[in-house]
Amino acid sequence: MQLSAGAGAEPGEAGGTADGAIVDSVARGAAHAARSANPAGSFEGKHLTCDGGRDHPARPYNHDPRGPGAARRPHRQHKLTGNPAEPMTGVYPPPALGTTRHDHEDPAQQAATAVAAQPGPSAAARPARRLRARFRSASERELWGYGVWLSVGLVFGVPESWAGITSPPWPALSDTIGHLEQLWHPVRVIVVALIVFAAFHAVRYPPGRTGEFAAPQSKPTRGRTPCGRFARSGTGAASAVPVVVYFPVAIGVVAGGSVLAAIAGGGMFVLGYVIYGLIAVFLVLIPNALAFWLAADVPFPTLYRTVANLERRWRPAAMLIVAGLVVLAFHLVFFPWPDIFLRG
Numbered sequence: 118m119q120l121s122a123g124a125g126a127e128p129g130e131a132g133g134t135a136d137g138a139i140v141d142s143v144a145r146g147a148a149h150a151a152r153s154a155n156p157a158g159s160f161e162g163k164h165l166t167c168d169g170g171r172d173h174p175a176r177p178y179n180h181d182p183r184g185p186g187a188a189r190r191p192h193r194q195h196k197l198t199g200n201p202a203e204p205m206t207g208v209y210p211p212p213a214l215g216t217t218r219h220d221h222e223d224p225a226q227q228a229a230t231a232v233a234a235q236p237g238p239s240a241a242a243r244p245a246r247r248l249r250a251r252f253r254s255a256s257e258r259e260l261w262g263y264g265v266w267l268s269v270g271l272v273f274g275v276p277e278s279w280a281g282i283t284s285p286p287w288p289a290l291s292d293t294i295g296h297l298e299q300l301w302h303p304v305r306v307i308v309v310a311l312i313v314f315a316a317f318h319a320v321r322y323p324p325g326r327t328g329e330f331a332a333p334q335s336k337p338t339r340g341r342t343p344c345g346r347f348a349r350s351g352t353g354a355a356s357a358v359p360v361v362v363y364f365p366v367a368i369g370v371v372a373g374g375s376v377l378a379a380i381a382g383g384g385m386f387v388l389g390y391v392i393y394g395l396i397a398v399f400l401v402l403i404p405n406a407l408a409f410w411l412a413a414d415v416p417f418p419t420l421y422r423t424v425a426n427l428e429r430r431w432r433p434a435a436m437l438i439v440a441g442l443v444v445l446a447f448h449l450v451f452f453p454w455p456d457i458f459l460r461g
Contacts, residue, residue, distance in 0.1 A: 345422030
């Protein structure tokens with residue numbers, strides 16, 4: 118049996134003879150071997166056919182039956198690099214330009230990683246941070262007001278809270294006023310008049326405002342100093358009393374007078390008269406007299422202004438203080454209320 122199809126004949130052009138079938142079988146085996154040698158599919162045989170030996174011009178094995186102009190099916194590409202010739206390995210390609218590269222030797226990235234690794238604030242520290250954030254923008258004058266009136270509140274509150282438990286180191290304000298009322302009955306009327314006067318001025322001249330207030334032509338102009346004290350006209354130019362002058366003198370006189378009263382042994386109520394009398398002189402009488410007559414402002418605001426500032430920053434605390442002041446006012450006017458109901 119002769120294998121050649123004639124001189125110049127191409128494989129696959131042998132027609133319908135037995136030699137053509139053999140040639141076609143050989144062509145199939147060669148094409149299969151070529152695919153096995155190049156699994157990526159890039160081999161293109163120019164003289165191999167798989168059409169059963171039909172007589173036609175040679176064409177590539179992986180031709181598209183839709184026609185010469187149809188789009189060919191793309192080769193299977195590497196899922197990471199897109200290169201069909203690159204084998205599928207576990208090595209990742211280098212990042213492209215503009216992408217984020219985590220360099221563990223970069224100081225900036227090390228600092229950012231250290232900050233991110235730090236634990237957040239605990240539940241106990243969060244209220245303290247929020248409280249500091251509320252008062253971060255407070256002025257020095259406002260902070261002095263909080264400090265002064267908080268100290269006064271401790272002086273007033275310690276004996277009031279100890280009265281029902283044990284003997285306090287000095288008498289409470291209500292006990293001192295009650296003892297004074299027993300000695301001289303008009304004191305009760307004076308206490309009521311002072312409370313009404315303070316409430317009227319708080320409404321007529323709001324403590325949250327500064328400067329002059331509008332007044333009829335027949336009445337003098339009044340206003341409030343920057344610390345909230347009632348004064349005559351021209352309060353905007355009120356001079357400030359130095360802190361290093363006023364506070365040492367006030368604290369020294371109050372503390373010294375209290376110690377002398379305790380040493381003298383005049384009794385608990387005499388000590389109460391000295392303590393509360395000196396506090397009223399240096400926190401109420403002298404500051405208001407300086408503001409009204411000399412246009413001089415002491416370095417801390419009034420209680421009204423301090424409560425107004427606190428209401429702006431932390432309203433629940435201001436409401437609690439106002440409620441306590443109202444209870445104290447009723448306690449002083451109707452002394453010994455509410456102890457009357459407790460004893461009954």
